[in-house]
Amino acid sequence: MTARQLARRARLLEAVVEIVTEVGPHALQMREVAERSGVALGTAYKYFRSREQLLAAALAEWQQPLMQRMAAAGRTTEAGPSELVAAYLRRALRAFHRNPHMGALMVLMQTSGDPDVVETLAEMGTRSTAVMEQLLDGLPPETVPVVGRGLEAVLMNAVTALVTGRATLDEAVERVEAVARLLLAGATA
Template sequence: MTTRSRSQHQRRKRIVRAAAELAARGGVEAMQMRTVAERAGVALGTLYRYFPSKLDLVVAVVSEEIDLLENSIERRPPEASTPPERAVDILMRATRGLMREPELADALIRSLIMAEVQTPFGERMTGLLLRVSADGLTLEQASEEQLDLAGSLASVWMQELLEMLRGRRTYDQIQRRIETAASHLLSGIQRKSDPSGSSLRWTPR
Protein backbone atom coordinates (compact mmCIF):
# COMPACT_ATOMS: atom_id res chain seq x y z
CA MET A 1 0.00 0.00 0.00
CA THR A 2 1.43 3.39 -1.02
CA THR A 3 1.71 6.31 1.39
CA ARG A 4 -1.17 8.06 -0.38
CA SER A 5 -3.48 5.04 -0.35
CA ARG A 6 -2.61 4.40 3.31
CA SER A 7 -3.52 8.00 4.11
CA GLN A 8 -6.83 7.66 2.25
CA HIS A 9 -7.60 4.43 4.07
CA GLN A 10 -6.91 6.03 7.44
CA ARG A 11 -9.05 9.05 6.53
CA ARG A 12 -11.93 6.78 5.55
CA LYS A 13 -11.61 4.83 8.80
CA ARG A 14 -11.63 8.09 10.75
CA ILE A 15 -14.83 9.20 9.01
CA VAL A 16 -16.57 5.88 9.68
CA ARG A 17 -15.49 5.97 13.32
CA ALA A 18 -16.83 9.51 13.71
CA ALA A 19 -20.16 8.52 12.15
CA ALA A 20 -20.45 5.49 14.45
CA GLU A 21 -19.72 7.61 17.54
CA LEU A 22 -22.38 10.14 16.58
CA ALA A 23 -24.96 7.44 15.82
CA ALA A 24 -24.19 5.72 19.14
CA ARG A 25 -25.18 8.90 20.97
CA GLY A 26 -28.05 10.23 18.91
CA GLY A 27 -29.09 7.73 16.26
CA VAL A 28 -28.98 8.27 12.51
CA GLU A 29 -30.42 11.77 13.02
CA ALA A 30 -27.13 12.76 14.68
CA MET A 31 -25.13 11.61 11.64
CA GLN A 32 -25.37 14.94 9.86
CA MET A 33 -22.77 15.08 7.12
CA ARG A 34 -21.31 18.39 8.27
CA THR A 35 -21.12 17.16 11.88
CA VAL A 36 -19.43 13.93 10.80
CA ALA A 37 -16.89 15.90 8.76
CA GLU A 38 -16.11 18.19 11.68
CA ARG A 39 -15.71 15.29 14.09
CA ALA A 40 -13.48 13.40 11.66
CA GLY A 41 -11.38 16.49 10.96
CA VAL A 42 -12.00 16.52 7.20
CA ALA A 43 -13.54 19.01 4.80
CA LEU A 44 -17.18 18.47 3.90
CA GLY A 45 -16.25 18.03 0.24
CA THR A 46 -13.77 15.33 1.22
CA LEU A 47 -16.47 13.51 3.16
CA TYR A 48 -18.79 13.54 0.15
CA ARG A 49 -16.05 12.11 -2.06
CA TYR A 50 -15.84 9.08 0.22
CA PHE A 51 -19.55 8.84 1.08
CA PRO A 52 -22.03 10.54 -1.31
CA SER A 53 -24.96 10.09 1.12
CA LYS A 54 -25.80 9.34 4.73
CA LEU A 55 -26.93 5.85 3.72
CA ASP A 56 -23.46 5.19 2.35
CA LEU A 57 -22.11 6.07 5.80
CA VAL A 58 -24.61 3.77 7.49
CA VAL A 59 -23.60 0.92 5.20
CA ALA A 60 -19.92 1.56 5.94
CA VAL A 61 -20.50 1.44 9.70
CA VAL A 62 -22.49 -1.79 9.37
CA SER A 63 -19.79 -3.29 7.15
CA GLU A 64 -17.24 -2.56 9.84
CA GLU A 65 -19.41 -4.37 12.39
CA ILE A 66 -19.54 -7.39 10.08
CA ASP A 67 -15.75 -7.21 9.67
CA LEU A 68 -15.43 -7.44 13.46
CA LEU A 69 -17.79 -10.43 13.50
CA GLU A 70 -15.82 -12.20 10.76
CA ASN A 71 -12.57 -11.56 12.60
CA SER A 72 -14.12 -13.05 15.73
CA ILE A 73 -15.15 -16.15 13.81
CA GLU A 74 -11.71 -16.54 12.27
CA ARG A 75 -10.14 -16.39 15.73
CA ARG A 76 -12.73 -18.72 17.24
CA PRO A 77 -14.73 -20.73 14.67
CA PRO A 78 -18.05 -22.20 15.86
CA GLU A 79 -17.51 -25.70 17.22
CA ALA A 80 -21.09 -26.98 17.04
CA SER A 81 -21.61 -30.12 14.97
CA THR A 82 -24.79 -29.14 13.09
CA PRO A 83 -25.46 -26.32 10.60
CA PRO A 84 -28.30 -24.77 12.66
CA GLU A 85 -26.19 -24.69 15.81
CA ARG A 86 -23.26 -23.06 14.02
CA ALA A 87 -25.57 -20.43 12.52
CA VAL A 88 -27.09 -19.66 15.92
CA ASP A 89 -23.60 -19.28 17.37
CA ILE A 90 -22.60 -16.51 14.97
CA LEU A 91 -25.97 -14.74 15.02
CA MET A 92 -25.93 -14.53 18.81
CA ARG A 93 -22.33 -13.32 18.69
CA ALA A 94 -23.48 -10.60 16.30
CA THR A 95 -26.36 -9.75 18.65
CA ARG A 96 -24.02 -9.37 21.62
CA GLY A 97 -21.64 -7.24 19.59
CA LEU A 98 -24.34 -4.87 18.36
CA MET A 99 -26.01 -4.59 21.76
CA ARG A 100 -22.83 -3.20 23.27
CA GLU A 101 -23.93 0.03 21.53
CA PRO A 102 -27.75 -0.22 21.49
CA GLU A 103 -28.31 3.32 20.15
CA LEU A 104 -25.97 2.63 17.27
CA ALA A 105 -27.48 -0.81 16.64
CA ASP A 106 -31.00 0.63 16.58
CA ALA A 107 -29.98 3.38 14.18
CA LEU A 108 -28.23 1.00 11.82
CA ILE A 109 -30.84 -1.77 11.78
CA ARG A 110 -33.75 0.65 11.36
CA SER A 111 -32.00 2.46 8.55
CA LEU A 112 -31.19 -0.75 6.71
CA ILE A 113 -34.64 -2.29 7.14
CA MET A 114 -36.42 0.87 6.03
CA ALA A 115 -34.01 1.83 3.26
CA GLU A 116 -35.43 1.74 -0.25
CA VAL A 117 -32.05 1.02 -1.82
CA GLN A 118 -30.13 -2.21 -1.87
CA THR A 119 -27.33 -2.52 0.68
CA PRO A 120 -24.69 -5.27 1.07
CA PHE A 121 -25.64 -6.03 4.68
CA GLY A 122 -28.10 -8.83 4.00
CA GLU A 123 -25.87 -10.38 1.36
CA ARG A 124 -22.83 -10.35 3.65
CA MET A 125 -24.77 -11.93 6.50
CA THR A 126 -26.17 -14.53 4.11
CA GLY A 127 -22.67 -15.33 2.89
CA LEU A 128 -21.39 -15.62 6.44
CA LEU A 129 -24.21 -17.99 7.39
CA LEU A 130 -23.48 -20.14 4.36
CA ARG A 131 -19.78 -20.37 5.16
CA VAL A 132 -20.23 -21.43 8.76
CA SER A 133 -23.28 -23.64 8.37
CA ALA A 134 -22.72 -25.23 4.95
CA ASP A 135 -19.08 -26.24 5.28
CA GLY A 136 -17.40 -23.27 3.60
CA LEU A 137 -19.99 -22.80 0.85
CA THR A 138 -19.70 -19.41 -0.89
CA LEU A 139 -22.42 -17.23 -2.38
CA GLU A 140 -21.19 -18.14 -5.85
CA GLN A 141 -21.29 -21.88 -5.16
CA ALA A 142 -24.65 -21.95 -3.38
CA SER A 143 -27.84 -23.08 -5.08
CA GLU A 144 -30.82 -20.75 -5.25
CA GLU A 145 -32.49 -22.75 -2.49
CA GLN A 146 -29.46 -22.52 -0.22
CA LEU A 147 -29.28 -18.77 -0.78
CA ASP A 148 -32.97 -18.44 0.05
CA LEU A 149 -32.63 -20.47 3.24
CA ALA A 150 -29.63 -18.58 4.58
CA GLY A 151 -31.09 -15.25 3.47
CA SER A 152 -34.37 -15.99 5.23
CA LEU A 153 -32.56 -16.73 8.48
CA ALA A 154 -30.58 -13.48 8.19
CA SER A 155 -33.87 -11.60 7.69
CA VAL A 156 -35.45 -13.27 10.72
CA TRP A 157 -32.44 -12.30 12.83
CA MET A 158 -32.57 -8.65 11.73
CA GLN A 159 -36.27 -8.38 12.52
CA GLU A 160 -35.86 -10.07 15.91
CA LEU A 161 -32.95 -7.79 16.75
CA LEU A 162 -35.10 -4.76 15.94
CA GLU A 163 -37.81 -6.10 18.25
CA MET A 164 -35.21 -6.48 21.01
CA LEU A 165 -34.03 -2.91 20.50
CA ARG A 166 -37.65 -1.76 20.81
CA GLY A 167 -37.93 -3.57 24.14
CA ARG A 168 -40.28 -6.28 22.83
CA ARG A 169 -37.84 -9.18 23.07
CA THR A 170 -35.30 -10.34 25.62
CA TYR A 171 -31.96 -11.83 24.65
CA ASP A 172 -33.20 -15.30 25.67
CA GLN A 173 -36.35 -14.90 23.57
CA ILE A 174 -34.31 -13.91 20.53
CA GLN A 175 -32.01 -16.89 20.99
CA ARG A 176 -34.96 -19.27 21.26
CA ARG A 177 -36.61 -17.85 18.15
CA ILE A 178 -33.35 -17.92 16.18
CA GLU A 179 -32.77 -21.53 17.26
CA THR A 180 -36.28 -22.46 16.08
CA ALA A 181 -35.87 -20.68 12.73
CA ALA A 182 -32.40 -22.14 12.16
CA SER A 183 -33.53 -25.68 12.92
CA HIS A 184 -36.29 -25.41 10.32
CA LEU A 185 -34.35 -23.50 7.66
CA LEU A 186 -30.85 -24.99 7.83
CA SER A 187 -31.26 -28.60 8.93
CA GLY A 188 -30.58 -29.83 5.39
CA ILE A 189 -28.22 -27.15 4.11
CA GLN A 190 -24.94 -28.96 4.84
CA ARG A 191 -22.60 -29.20 1.90
CA LYS A 192 -21.71 -32.64 0.61
CA SER A 193 -18.23 -34.08 0.98
CA ASP A 194 -15.77 -33.72 -1.89
CA PRO A 195 -14.95 -36.69 -4.14
CA SER A 196 -12.02 -37.72 -1.94
CA GLY A 197 -14.43 -38.22 0.91
CA SER A 198 -13.05 -35.49 3.16
CA SER A 199 -15.46 -33.14 4.86
CA LEU A 200 -15.57 -29.59 3.52
CA ARG A 201 -15.84 -27.82 6.86
CA TRP A 202 -15.61 -24.07 7.20
CA THR A 203 -12.12 -22.76 7.83
CA PRO A 204 -10.88 -19.20 8.32
CA ARG A 205 -10.13 -17.29 5.12
Protein backbone atom coordinates in the same frame (compact mmCIF):
# COMPACT_ATOMS: atom_id res chain seq x y z
CA MET B 1 -7.25 5.25 -2.87
CA THR B 2 -3.95 6.36 -1.46
CA ALA B 3 -2.91 5.50 2.09
CA ARG B 4 -3.82 9.04 3.21
CA GLN B 5 -7.25 8.79 1.59
CA LEU B 6 -7.87 5.42 3.20
CA ALA B 7 -6.86 6.86 6.58
CA ARG B 8 -9.26 9.81 6.13
CA ARG B 9 -12.06 7.46 5.13
CA ALA B 10 -11.36 5.27 8.16
CA ARG B 11 -11.44 8.31 10.47
CA LEU B 12 -14.79 9.36 9.01
CA LEU B 13 -16.27 5.90 9.54
CA GLU B 14 -14.85 5.67 13.05
CA ALA B 15 -16.42 9.03 13.90
CA VAL B 16 -19.79 7.87 12.56
CA VAL B 17 -19.73 4.71 14.67
CA GLU B 18 -18.83 6.77 17.75
CA ILE B 19 -21.59 9.30 17.13
CA VAL B 20 -24.23 6.71 16.28
CA THR B 21 -23.27 4.75 19.40
CA GLU B 22 -23.69 7.88 21.51
CA VAL B 23 -26.82 9.50 20.05
CA GLY B 24 -28.28 7.20 17.40
CA PRO B 25 -28.41 7.45 13.62
CA HIS B 26 -31.14 10.07 13.41
CA ALA B 27 -29.11 12.68 15.29
CA LEU B 28 -25.97 12.27 13.19
CA GLN B 29 -24.88 15.43 11.39
CA MET B 30 -22.24 15.50 8.66
CA ARG B 31 -20.65 18.60 10.17
CA GLU B 32 -20.11 16.80 13.50
CA VAL B 33 -18.63 13.79 11.69
CA ALA B 34 -16.21 16.06 9.85
CA GLU B 35 -15.21 17.89 13.03
CA ARG B 36 -14.74 14.75 15.09
CA SER B 37 -12.74 12.99 12.38
CA GLY B 38 -10.57 16.00 11.58
CA VAL B 39 -11.63 15.82 7.93
CA ALA B 40 -12.97 18.89 6.14
CA LEU B 41 -16.71 18.75 5.45
CA GLY B 42 -16.17 19.18 1.71
CA THR B 43 -13.66 16.33 1.74
CA ALA B 44 -16.12 14.13 3.61
CA TYR B 45 -18.61 14.66 0.79
CA LYS B 46 -15.95 13.64 -1.73
CA TYR B 47 -15.79 10.23 -0.04
CA PHE B 48 -19.51 9.89 0.65
CA ARG B 49 -22.12 11.63 -1.50
CA SER B 50 -24.77 11.55 1.20
CA ARG B 51 -25.34 11.12 4.89
CA GLU B 52 -27.11 7.82 4.18
CA GLN B 53 -24.16 6.49 2.19
CA LEU B 54 -21.85 7.39 5.07
CA LEU B 55 -24.14 5.69 7.59
CA ALA B 56 -24.34 2.53 5.49
CA ALA B 57 -20.55 2.40 5.07
CA ALA B 58 -20.09 2.81 8.83
CA LEU B 59 -22.58 0.00 9.49
CA ALA B 60 -20.69 -2.27 7.08
CA GLU B 61 -17.42 -1.39 8.79
CA TRP B 62 -18.93 -2.09 12.23
CA GLN B 63 -20.31 -5.46 11.06
CA GLN B 64 -17.04 -6.65 9.53
CA PRO B 65 -15.35 -7.94 12.74
CA LEU B 66 -18.38 -10.13 13.52
CA MET B 67 -18.23 -11.64 10.04
CA GLN B 68 -14.50 -12.27 10.39
CA ARG B 69 -14.88 -13.93 13.81
CA MET B 70 -17.69 -16.17 12.60
CA ALA B 71 -15.83 -17.14 9.44
CA ALA B 72 -12.81 -18.07 11.56
CA ALA B 73 -14.99 -20.02 14.00
CA GLY B 74 -16.55 -21.96 11.15
CA ARG B 75 -13.11 -23.04 9.93
CA THR B 76 -11.58 -23.96 13.28
CA THR B 77 -14.25 -25.89 15.13
CA GLU B 78 -15.64 -29.37 14.89
CA ALA B 79 -19.15 -28.16 15.75
CA GLY B 80 -21.94 -28.96 13.34
CA PRO B 81 -24.17 -26.50 11.51
CA SER B 82 -26.71 -26.26 14.34
CA GLU B 83 -24.14 -25.22 16.92
CA LEU B 84 -22.33 -22.86 14.55
CA VAL B 85 -25.53 -21.16 13.41
CA ALA B 86 -26.79 -20.78 16.97
CA ALA B 87 -23.47 -19.23 18.03
CA TYR B 88 -23.55 -16.84 15.07
CA LEU B 89 -27.11 -15.73 15.79
CA ARG B 90 -26.45 -15.25 19.51
CA ARG B 91 -23.26 -13.27 18.81
CA ALA B 92 -25.04 -11.01 16.32
CA LEU B 93 -27.93 -10.34 18.69
CA ARG B 94 -25.58 -9.64 21.61
CA ALA B 95 -23.67 -7.15 19.45
CA PHE B 96 -26.88 -5.26 18.65
CA HIS B 97 -28.01 -5.51 22.27
CA ARG B 98 -24.73 -3.94 23.44
CA ASN B 99 -25.10 -1.21 20.83
CA PRO B 100 -28.81 -0.72 20.16
CA HIS B 101 -28.17 2.42 18.13
CA MET B 102 -26.28 0.32 15.59
CA GLY B 103 -29.28 -1.99 15.52
CA ALA B 104 -31.50 1.01 14.86
CA LEU B 105 -29.11 1.99 12.07
CA MET B 106 -29.39 -1.50 10.58
CA VAL B 107 -33.19 -1.25 10.60
CA LEU B 108 -33.04 2.26 9.11
CA MET B 109 -30.68 1.23 6.33
CA GLN B 110 -32.90 -1.74 5.42
CA THR B 111 -35.64 0.71 4.44
CA SER B 112 -33.45 3.05 2.39
CA GLY B 113 -33.94 3.41 -1.33
CA ASP B 114 -30.65 5.30 -1.79
CA PRO B 115 -28.72 3.41 -4.52
CA ASP B 116 -25.43 3.75 -2.60
CA VAL B 117 -27.03 2.29 0.51
CA VAL B 118 -28.62 -0.52 -1.48
CA GLU B 119 -25.19 -1.32 -2.96
CA THR B 120 -23.50 -1.31 0.46
CA LEU B 121 -26.21 -3.54 1.94
CA ALA B 122 -25.83 -5.91 -1.02
CA GLU B 123 -22.08 -6.14 -0.29
CA MET B 124 -22.83 -6.78 3.38
CA GLY B 125 -25.33 -9.42 2.33
CA THR B 126 -22.75 -11.12 0.12
CA ARG B 127 -20.32 -11.35 3.05
CA SER B 128 -23.07 -12.56 5.38
CA THR B 129 -24.20 -15.16 2.86
CA ALA B 130 -20.64 -16.45 2.46
CA VAL B 131 -20.31 -16.86 6.23
CA MET B 132 -23.73 -18.50 6.46
CA GLU B 133 -22.83 -20.93 3.67
CA GLN B 134 -19.66 -21.83 5.55
CA LEU B 135 -21.64 -22.39 8.76
CA LEU B 136 -24.17 -24.54 6.91
CA ASP B 137 -21.51 -26.75 5.36
CA GLY B 138 -22.70 -30.33 5.48
CA LEU B 139 -26.33 -29.61 4.62
CA PRO B 140 -27.64 -30.66 1.22
CA PRO B 141 -26.34 -27.96 -1.16
CA GLU B 142 -29.77 -27.17 -2.60
CA THR B 143 -31.11 -26.28 0.86
CA VAL B 144 -28.28 -23.96 1.93
CA PRO B 145 -29.50 -20.80 0.11
CA VAL B 146 -33.07 -21.23 1.36
CA VAL B 147 -32.05 -21.96 4.94
CA GLY B 148 -29.56 -19.08 4.85
CA ARG B 149 -32.20 -16.59 3.64
CA GLY B 150 -34.61 -17.82 6.30
CA LEU B 151 -32.02 -17.40 9.04
CA GLU B 152 -31.06 -13.93 7.83
CA ALA B 153 -34.74 -12.92 7.77
CA VAL B 154 -35.43 -14.16 11.28
CA LEU B 155 -32.27 -12.45 12.52
CA MET B 156 -33.37 -9.12 11.02
CA ASN B 157 -36.81 -9.56 12.58
CA ALA B 158 -35.22 -10.27 15.97
CA VAL B 159 -32.88 -7.26 15.69
CA THR B 160 -35.88 -5.07 14.91
CA ALA B 161 -37.81 -6.42 17.90
CA LEU B 162 -34.76 -6.03 20.12
CA VAL B 163 -33.94 -2.42 19.22
CA THR B 164 -37.56 -1.30 19.31
CA GLY B 165 -38.10 -2.78 22.76
CA ARG B 166 -40.57 -5.43 21.63
CA ALA B 167 -38.26 -8.23 22.77
CA THR B 168 -35.59 -8.71 25.39
CA LEU B 169 -32.25 -10.20 24.42
CA ASP B 170 -33.31 -13.57 25.83
CA GLU B 171 -36.58 -13.48 23.89
CA ALA B 172 -34.82 -12.50 20.67
CA VAL B 173 -32.26 -15.29 21.09
CA GLU B 174 -34.99 -17.82 21.82
CA ARG B 175 -36.89 -16.74 18.68
CA VAL B 176 -33.96 -17.07 16.33
CA GLU B 177 -32.76 -20.34 17.85
CA ALA B 178 -36.24 -21.89 17.61
CA VAL B 179 -36.53 -20.95 13.94
CA ALA B 180 -32.95 -22.08 13.28
CA ARG B 181 -33.68 -25.50 14.82
CA LEU B 182 -36.81 -25.83 12.69
CA LEU B 183 -35.08 -24.79 9.46
CA LEU B 184 -32.07 -26.99 10.07
CA ALA B 185 -34.24 -29.99 10.99
CA GLY B 186 -36.20 -29.53 7.78
CA ALA B 187 -33.05 -29.18 5.73
CA THR B 188 -31.59 -32.45 6.98
CA ALA B 189 -34.84 -34.45 6.86
